[in-house]
Amino acid sequence: xxxxxxxxxxxxxxxxxxxxVHDNGGTISDLANQxxxxxxxxxxxxxxxxxxxxxxGVKLPALKRVKRDGTAYxxxxxxxxxxxxxxxxxxxx
Numbered sequence: 087x088x089x090x091x092x093x094x095x096x097x098x099x100x101x102x103x104x105x106x107v108h109d110n111g112g113t114i115s116d117l118a119n120q121x122x123x124x125x126x127x128x129x130x131x132x133x134x135x136x137x138x139x140x141x142x143g144v145k146l147p148a149l150k151r152v153k154r155d156g157t158a159y160x161x162x163x164x165x166x167x168x169x170x171x172x173x174x175x176x177x178x179x
Contacts, residue, residue: 097135100121
């Protein structure tokens with residue numbers, strides 16, 4: 087469950103959860119579930135924390151990417167094909 091007014095997560099607690107999710111081959115979505123936050127909130131915290139860790143000479147390991155089926159991209163590509171295709175002339179005989 088996510089909350090807009092959730093208590094802040096300390097850097098230490100975030101990194102502990104991040105490491106646990108990374109060890110299990112998890113995604114950003116898995117991390118959000120574990121922290122009971124939205125994916126957007128977790129991404130924002132990760133970005134902020136990543137910058138701080140870089141300043142300290144360390145880097146968060148990459149989490150597994152969320153798999154997408156590509157259907158939305160296929161539909162978008164079809165729309166572009168239809169839009170950019172040469173017009174079909176109606177030839178009445």
